Amino acid sequence: MAKNTTEDAAPLTPRESLRFLWTQLTSMRTALVLLFALAIAAVPGSLIPQRPVNPVKVSDFIRDNPTLGPIYDTLGLFDVYASPWFAAVYLLLFLSLIGCIVPRIATYARSLRAQPPRTPKRLSRLPESTTGLSALPAGETLDAAEAWLRKRRYRVRRQDDSVSAERGYLREFGNLLFHVSLVFVLAGVAWSTLFGYKGSVIVVEGQAFSNNLSQYDDFSAGGSFRPADLAPFTVWVDKFDAKFETGPVQRGAARVFTAHVRSQEGPGAAVVPGTLEVNHPLSLGDTAVHLIGHGYAPVVEVKDPQGHVAFSGPVAFLPQDGNFTSMGVIKAPDARPQRLAFECFFLPTAVVNQQGPHSIFPDALEPQMFCNAWSGPPRQETGRPENVYSLDKTGMTQLTRDGKIVNFRLSPGQAVDLPNGSTLTLLDWRRWTKLQVSSTPGLPLTFGSIVAAVAGLCLSLFVRPRRLFVRAVPGESGSAVEVGGLDRADARTGLDEEVAELAAAAGAAPPPAPGEQESDPAGARDPEPAQARSTRKGTP
Amino acid sequence: MTLTGAGYYSFVAMVTSAVIYLVAFAAFSAEWASARNLDDGNPVTDLTRSETDRLRVDKFGRIGVALATIGLLTHLAGVVLRGIAAQRAPWGNMYEFVTTAMLFVAIGALVLLTAKGMRWLGLPVTLLLTVGQGLAVTVFYVDVAPLVPALHSVWFVVHIVAASISGALFNLGAIASILFLIRGRAERRGTLHGYLARIPSAQALDRFAYRAHAFAFPLWTFTIAAGSIWAEFAWGRYWGWDPKETWSLITWVVYAAYLHARSTAGWRGRPAAILAIIGVITFWFNFVGINLLVSGLHSYAGI
Numbered sequence: 023m024a025k026n027t028t029e030d031a032a033p034l035t036p037r038e039s040l041r042f043l044w045t046q047l048t049s050m051r052t053a054l055v056l057l058f059a060l061a062i063a064a065v066p067g068s069l070i071p072q073r074p075v076n077p078v079k080v081s082d083f084i085r086d087n088p089t090l091g092p093i094y095d096t097l098g099l100f101d102v103y104a105s106p107w108f109a110a111v112y113l114l115l116f117l118s119l120i121g122c123i124v125p126r127i128a129t130y131a132r133s134l135r136a137q138p139p140r141t142p143k144r145l146s147r148l149p150e151s152t153t154g155l156s157a158l159p160a161g162e163t164l165d166a167a168e169a170w171l172r173k174r175r176y177r178v179r180r181q182d183d184s185v186s187a188e189r190g191y192l193r194e195f196g197n198l199l200f201h202v203s204l205v206f207v208l209a210g211v212a213w214s215t216l217f218g219y220k221g222s223v224i225v226v227e228g229q230a231f232s233n234n235l236s237q238y239d240d241f242s243a244g245g246s247f248r249p250a251d252l253a254p255f256t257v258w259v260d261k262f263d264a265k266f267e268t269g270p271v272q273r274g275a276a277r278v279f280t281a282h283v284r285s286q287e288g289p290g291a292a293v294v295p296g297t298l299e300v301n302h303p304l305s306l307g308d309t310a311v312h313l314i315g316h317g318y319a320p321v322v323e324v325k326d327p328q329g330h331v332a333f334s335g336p337v338a339f340l341p342q343d344g345n346f347t348s349m350g351v352i353k354a355p356d357a358r359p360q361r362l363a364f365e366c367f368f369l370p371t372a373v374v375n376q377q378g379p380h381s382i383f384p385d386a387l388e389p390q391m392f393c394n395a396w397s398g399p400p401r402q403e404t405g406r407p408e409n410v411y412s413l414d415k416t417g418m419t420q421l422t423r424d425g426k427i428v429n430f431r432l433s434p435g436q437a438v439d440l441p442n443g444s445t446l447t448l449l450d451w452r453r454w455t456k457l458q459v460s461s462t463p464g465l466p467l468t469f470g471s472i473v474a475a476v477a478g479l480c481l482s483l484f485v486r487p488r489r490l491f492v493r494a495v496p497g498e499s500g501s502a503v504e505v506g507g508l509d510r511a512d513a514r515t516g517l518d519e520e521v522a523e524l525a526a527a528a529g530a531a532p533p534p535a536p537g538e539q540e541s542d543p544a545g546a547r548d549p550e551p552a553q554a555r556s557t558r559k560g561t562p
Numbered sequence: 563m564t565l566t567g568a569g570y571y572s573f574v575a576m577v578t579s580a581v582i583y584l585v586a587f588a589a590f591s592a593e594w595a596s597a598r599n600l601d602d603g604n605p606v607t608d609l610t611r612s613e614t615d616r617l618r619v620d621k622f623g624r625i626g627v628a629l630a631t632i633g634l635l636t637h638l639a640g641v642v643l644r645g646i647a648a649q650r651a652p653w654g655n656m657y658e659f660v661t662t663a664m665l666f667v668a669i670g671a672l673v674l675l676t677a678k679g680m681r682w683l684g685l686p687v688t689l690l691l692t693v694g695q696g697l698a699v700t701v702f703y704v705d706v707a708p709l710v711p712a713l714h715s716v717w718f719v720v721h722i723v724a725a726s727i728s729g730a731l732f733n734l735g736a737i738a739s740i741l742f743l744i745r746g747r748a749e750r751r752g753t754l755h756g757y758l759a760r761i762p763s764a765q766a767l768d769r770f771a772y773r774a775h776a777f778a779f780p781l782w783t784f785t786i787a788a789g790s791i792w793a794e795f796a797w798g799r800y801w802g803w804d805p806k807e808t809w810s811l812i813t814w815v816v817y818a819a820y821l822h823a824r825s826t827a828g829w830r831g832r833p834a835a836i837l838a839i840i841g842v843i844t845f846w847f848n849f850v851g852i853n854l855l856v857s858g859l860h861s862y863a864g865i
Binding site: 303465483 | 704705706707708710711712714715717776777779780783784787790791792794795796797798799800801802803804805808809811812815816818819821822823825826828829844852856
């Protein structure tokens with residue numbers, strides 16, 4: 023087949039092929055196909071777990087589906103919205119959009135300067151038309167029609183024996199504005215992605231966060247971000263209030279989260295007290311601080327067998343479920359002769375039953391901590407970063423008493439003596455807040471463009487372009503008037519009324535009979551007899 | 563279920579409205595059925611048919627409109643009482659959203675039914691209302707409860723009202739598109755009789771569908787934009803490919819395709835109407851499927 027085509031038709035030059043491809047790409051048909059492709063391409067990401075949203079679910083999925091998992095992974099189905107094929111669809115769509123819009127902008131710019139089209143020869147061929155007789159001379163009839171049209175904000179073009187008028191130029195303007203705005207929405211997103219950053223940090227009540235890279239728990243930034251771009255602010259979290267539903271309906275659901283904070287935009291600036299809530303982020307210059315999570319931090323003290331304090335302070339635990347069963351590790355690397363570590367659960371409202379210890383309510387009504395203990399020889403300080411939420415057990419052994427593993431439970435204020443002579447005390451508990459610090463420099467551009475896009479969309483859907491024409495031919499007394507109009511958009515109504523009103527404004531007597539264009543097919547096809555008839559009626 | 567005061571009366575009103583809509587649906591069905599032998603294009607039988615037959619069709623229609631109006635008033639009472647019971651705008655979960663969106667459908671449809679003479683909307687709309695309200699009171703129901711902190715925002719009102727109005731319009735548009743397909747087929751085959759002959763022409767249905775969608779689409783765009791502004795305040799990011807966000811974009815893209823299809827040669831008419839129906843399916847999937855099957859940040863179903 024391919025051989026035949028090359029023989030039958032002259033081969034396209036590369037230039038022609040490119041032009042052909044470009045025409046295809048910018049056609050409305052291709053745009054439709056690409057829109058549909060975008061809709062379908064977006065589906066899998068909502069049904070398959072996504073790495074950026076929930077990496078744990080993704081690894082669970084791969085473990086549970088040993089054959090399907092790796093295939094999905096190769097196809098990028100675990101990160102659909104950053105995958106090359108998804109990018110290909112939307113970039114092609116935007117390319118098609120730009121290719122379609124740019125020539126239309128040029129056409130529109132020309133049409134803005136152009137006059138309305140000339141009056142067609144036969145107004146009766148238009149979708150709506152009427153005829154009548156005016157007592158005024160043709161010139162004055164046209165003057166009256168022109169004045170009426172101008173009052174209705176039509177653009178008017180006067181010709182020898184007629185007036186043509188057009189309105190609704192804003193429709194195409196709105197259409198172009200909408201599509202151009204979409205390009206700027208994407209540009210704003212790209213700007214934010216390149217120059218913006220986002221990081222999060224856990225801050226325990228009573229502690230502070232200063233905005234520099236070493237303080238973050240996790241941090242991601244665009245390719246053009248420089249650490250010097252970080253605004254030098256500090257936020258102190260003094261207190262965090264959390265309240266939960268205690269009634270029978272939605273028991274345990276969150277009701278109030280409020281962090282009482284102080285903030286300082288930079289060294290030497292004033293310290294401003296404030297509150298940080300879920301829908302009320304702190305705004306520090308171009309940086310936003312959001313409250314995106316909370317949890318519990320037991321305050322503990324570890325003493326080694328000599329009675330030296332090896333560790334003291336709050337330790338942030340990570341919540342594992344909706345009732346804040348929290349898991350964490352207390353590390354005392356400075357304890358001697360052996361370093362110590364504890365693997366613990368902190369349960370805000372602790373219950374022990376067949377399922378083991380767990381929490382039954384998110385608030386701290388009956389806080390308890392369940393631990394086991396590990397020890398090992400002191401380790402060289404390597405400076406290598408270490409996960410604070412998990413324990414590297416190489417070289418450590420679990421503490422036992424009489425051959426049994428040591429487990430213990432602590433309420434606030436209680437201490438436990440361990441077999442090796444060291445002690446662990448649960449002094450108290452505090453809440454921690456997870457703060458998200460982000461800078462999205464493209465945000466004003468993105469949201470501004472969305473506003474422009476919605477405005478443009480409304481113009482393009484609600485402005486309905488219309489053309490009206492009036493012709494006046496001198497008659498025996500006065501003039502014979504012919505009025506016609508057409509709509510250049512879907513779903514416009516009221517054309518018949520406006521044509522009739524224009525005829526009346528031009529001084530023409532109303533049409534001879536209601537529903538004229540249906541009852542008079544001959545007249546509708548050819549204006550001359552109708553005009554003659556009207557003329558006759560006017561001069562009995 | 564423990565219900566007291568306004569919450570109890572609200573639930574009673576909602577159940578009652580579902581039943582009344584069902585009876586109204588029966589009346590509109592009778593209207594369509596009794597028109598079966600009317601206007602079948604045969605001049606002889608058309609002439610012999612007595613005027614009482616026509617009046618009977620009209621009578622069933624009037625009964626349907628009257629019942630639907632009573633249903634709407636009960637429904638309105640249900641939504642208002644729910645708001646009083648909760649002491650906030652009553653659209654904090656799936657049950658409340660369905661009942662509110664259905665209220666907008668009912669108000670819009672009854673305005674069109676009475677003021678614009680679009681009696682033909684009666685049957686499909688009361689069917690939709692019966693199913694919607696029925697599902698709400700049986701499957702989606704949850705007791706009154708305060709809101710989680712993420713919903714404490716002015717955008718709670720703006721975002722959700724826009725979503726429910728555009729949802730109502732998408733549903734009305736889809737009804738017109740479905741009728742357009744049925745009527746268009748009958749017109750092409752020349753089998754136009756019964757009630758189908760009494761509803762507007764395929765062209766008029768297409769125009770009505772376009773108007774509903776042309777109004778709904780900018781509103782839906784605004785819904786997504788308002789949602790992303792809210793997300794920026796509440797979650798610190800304006801777009802995060804949460805399943806609900808993704809599907810709202812899919813719905814948006816499908817309706818964008820619909821609007822483009824209507825101005826593309828070869829895509830007008832049937833293909834465009836099918837796109838509109840796909841659009842409303844994605845809307846419903848986003849609402850029911852995503853709420854119940856997928857967990858995401860928009861998990862406010864409370865079921």
